[in-house]
Structure formats: C-alpha cells, structure tokens
Amino acid sequence: MERIKKAECPHLDRLKEISKFAKTVCEDCGFGADLRQCQTCGFISCCESHHAHDKEHFEKTGHPFIRPYRTNYDWLWCYQCKAYLD
Numbered sequence: 295m296e297r298i299k300k301a302e303c304p305h306l307d308r309l310k311e312i313s314k315f316a317k318t319v320c321e322d323c324g325f326g327a328d329l330r331q332c333q334t335c336g337f338i339s340c341c342e343s344h345h346a347h348d349k350e351h352f353e354k355t356g357h358p359f360i361r362p363y364r365t366n367y368d369w370l371w372c373y374q375c376k377a378y379l380d
C-alpha cells in the first residue's frame with residue numbers, strides 16, 4: 295500500500311471534522327468489528343475483509359476518506375489516491 299503526505303492529496307476539501315460517534319455497527323449490514331468511518335459524513339461501515347461497505351459507500355457517494363472506528367489502531371486512507379495519508 296502506498297503512503298503519501300497528507301498535503302499531496304488533492305481531495306482534502308472533503309475531509310471534515312466528524313463528531314458523530316454514537317453508532318457501534320455498520321450502518322448497512324449491522325456488522326460490529328473492524329469498523330471504518332467516512333471522514334466526510336461520519337457514515338459507519340464494515341471493512342473490505344467483511345462486506346466492504348466502506349468501499350461501497352465511497353462508490354455511492356464519492357466520499358474518499360475512511361479511518362478506523364473504535365479500534366486500537368488508526369490511519370487515514372484516501373480511496374481516490376489509493377494511499378494512506380501521513
């Protein structure tokens with residue numbers, strides 16, 4: 295997986311401060327582990343190891359950023375750059 299500097303991503307206008315932290319399961323299928331959160335609208339989804347609702351949300355909405363949600367690790371991924379942002 296590629297890593298780029300955050301400043302090199304041209305999609306940062308869609309990176310928002312997310313304040314919705316109430317959900318505990320994927321909003322599409324109810325799965326409750328390895329969750330991801332859209333960093334544009336706060337949508338909670340399962341990851342590509344499960345039902346890939348994170349990717350489906352990107353394909354439906356064009357919201358490019360996800361971040362692990364309620365996990366003990368953290369990163370920021372841009373679907374459009376196909377890279378982790380440092």
Ligand SMILES: [Zn+2]
Nearest residue numbers: 303305372375
């Ligand atoms: Zn990007």
Ligand SMILES: [Zn+2]
Nearest residue numbers: 320323340347
């Ligand atoms: Zn799901």
Ligand SMILES: [Zn+2]
Nearest residue numbers: 332335337357
């Ligand atoms: Zn979204």
